[in-house]
Amino acid sequence: MKHEKGFCCTTVEHLCVSAGRTTILEDVTISLHCGQLTVVIGPNGAGKTTLIQALLGEMRHTGRLTFCDPQGRQGRLSIGYVPQSLHIDPNSPVSVLDFCGAMLSSSPVFLKAGRKMRQRVREELSQFGASDLIDRRLCDLSGGELQRVLLAVAVTPAPQLLILDEPVSGIDRNGLQVFYERLTSLKRERDIAILLVSHDFQSVAPYADRMVLLDRTVLCQGTPQEVLGSKEFQDAFSLYVPGRDNQ
């Protein structure tokens, strides 16, 4: 049965991460709805990257991460991930086709993709305006080009949750808008919950459905307007806003 859009939900409950005696994240509770873009913001060292690592299971944590369908049944959560950057050997001969083919088929990267796989990769890349990159070497791509390729791989097949860590570095203003518009189409057409960590909260705000202000714990969450207008936001970024009570 096809579910109604926006009704599936990934819930992060009471997530805590410690390193030795240091508590990096404490009691983080967030709901991430399918078809919505949730943007996590916070000052440097707030724990944004740690949150992503914990959600990906790369960092030990306590708390629960659950996925529920519209009937409230718990299911297995599939996650797609686009990292902030990827270290690629500048001499690596691996092409975009080699990389995507290996990711989509789980074959070793040295096995050349056949005609069918080439067609499939081209189709996936075309949805992100990246089909012309198919024969380029990965190491020759710009930051923005690489992000598009990684995004195409991360959403094939469509995960329930897509996590993006600061994917805008290396992308200019125009590229940034196109990128956010692509995310908007993605969440609508594929009904994916998207979690985006961003420093550029002003640019991303018009595209965000929800915003979470993090600093060790969740200080504030709600619509972008609610969060960006909150006292917690002002305090976290030490802002003085003329015309309002800054006490």
Ligand SMILES: Nc1ncnc2c1ncn2[C@@H]1O[C@H](COP(=O)(O)OP(=O)(O)OP(=O)(O)O)[C@@H](O)[C@H]1O
């Ligand atoms: N493995 C670790 N052991 C000890 N401390 C850690 C570890 N990983 C991160 N930290 C500390 O946890 C805090 C949060 O780090 P994190 O990188 O998650 O923050 P962030 O919000 O992503 O920061 P930025 O915006 O600067 O990238 C920092 O003070 C960092 O030094």
